[in-house]
Amino acid sequence: MKTFIAYPFTEEQLDRFRQEDTQIVFYKDPYTDDDLADVDSIVAFQPFKKHTLQEFPRLQFLQLMSAGINQVDTDALKERGITLANAKGIYSIPIAEWVLMRLLEVNKRAFSHRDMQRDKIWEQDLGMPELTGSRIGIAGTGSIGTEIARKLLAFDVEVIGFNTDGRTTDHVEKSYPLSTLAEHLQELDALVLATPETPATKGIINRALLQKAPDDLVLINIGRGSAVDEEALIDYLQENPKATAILDVFQTEPLPQKSPLWSMEQVIVSPHVCASSDRATDRLAKLAIDNLRNWKEQKPVINEIDLDRGY
Template sequence: MKALFTYDYGKEKMESIKNLGYDVMIVDEKTIEYSQEMEDVEVLVCYNPFNTLDISKMPNLKWIQLSSIGIDQLPKEVSVEKGILVTNNKGGYSIPMGEWILLKILEIYKESYKLYQQQQQKKWKMNTNLLELYRKRIGFIGTGSIATESAKRLQGFEAHVIGVNTKGTKVQYFDKCYAIDKLDEVLGECDVVVLTIPYTSATHHLINKERLNSMKKDAVLINVSRGSIIDEDALIQHLKEGNLLGAALDVFEKEPLPADSPLWEMDRVLVTPHTSWISEMRNERRFRIIYENMKRYIEKESLFNQVDIVKGY
């Protein structure tokens, strides 16, 4: 059985895949294009080769294992039409992203970014308006693995953790969960709002002008999901009007974030270049899921992290 990888995980790891019984082909994702050698590829392990690789030309492709959690890069119509099974890397980045979320809440509450600026200026100035996380209401819009790892880490701060999911299903580490139709009510209650919901047509601009206005004036907004879940123009205007204590944004409607975006220079906004998922363990966890699923696939067992392409997650 032939498997095409668009990333080389190293000699030892790739040998372990071959030992499962796969004929492994490696082509760099940055330069990949369809070739005759790919005609008999049954398994594609990748992140996003789809700008240059036309999978409709691959007649034997049966399964795509993504190294991402989101699937918005996937050619969905082709995948559905060809009946391709898709699995993702759900859970693979949740721990570093949970740490990042906690870091950014504390950076905003303790205004550490301002202290770093003062240090560079050798300026000694005490700020007596800093906040604590204790008993604050932290709301997660989306209660998947990223939100769960974050909520677990918030337990030590004795914060009140709220979740919003499709039906209000109870999730471990959350004090209470609400159905998505209660979103506006939840937004008005939370001191911190964290977006961890999958990006789909239904969640495009979920956080718009009206929903921003329903949030507390001194709330914190954090986004690690996809940039287009927020109406960015509405957010910029909302911030210009003096709303929100701060925003920590790792994802944007257009990436890289354009140099002329006002978000770069807003003093209450922390911008990071889509790096919340990064840690020294990323390849280990990513490969662990890939290996286990490839073992299951060749043994004709059910795969982990199967995605509903129509739903988008």
């Protein structure tokens, strides 16, 4: 087995790969095109940023270091018979923590208090809303959405899940098909988008849907920027000053400086960092090593992607 690794693992983590009796080509070390010719497996976040698929004629297994897979051509992988796996579950904990942080910041007026401290203003707000008893929808009840729901339950929140077919999932009180989101949006205090990018999820937050949203909805997107029609969202926010948008992902990244989202009071922008974690790299190394071993031993790999469905 020969593996091309294009991810900033530590030397100690790379040694763990080598202990699996695999020859390593590390992207930070000198290598030639010939070194890639007999690579049969890749571990990477952006596997074809520097190289093309054609430069790996013997590739059979690709382990992505991300939950999303839109950085690769799944049709080309399917045509070559290459097995694809993602890093689903690795980022669930930090993303769930990030969502809770943002919800609490909004409810407890954290940014207003920071501004008042800067301006030396002593002004008490005695009517800050509680999370307890609120109804929060989660669109996408995979590993990330489920972890968000699990943590929200500690605040006695009613969690409503939306997924492909409305199936029941852990930690979710009710589940509905994603196609019925517009029918239930008015009931929600907040909506968290944790969907993968598929034809069914592109543009799900659009002008028609936002017309049915409550005027004080808190919208959080930690899934894919393609899920939100940003122009429609900006219009909704301008028409509904009590509403809030918390956005970590965008249609175009980096977010263009000309975007109105940067300067809107109701919007919290962050640069696609909700998955950031000081423990993620070690978890990723373990997942990749386990999956290389599984693939070598012809066992089912963890998080294998159905290339027809795209997840």
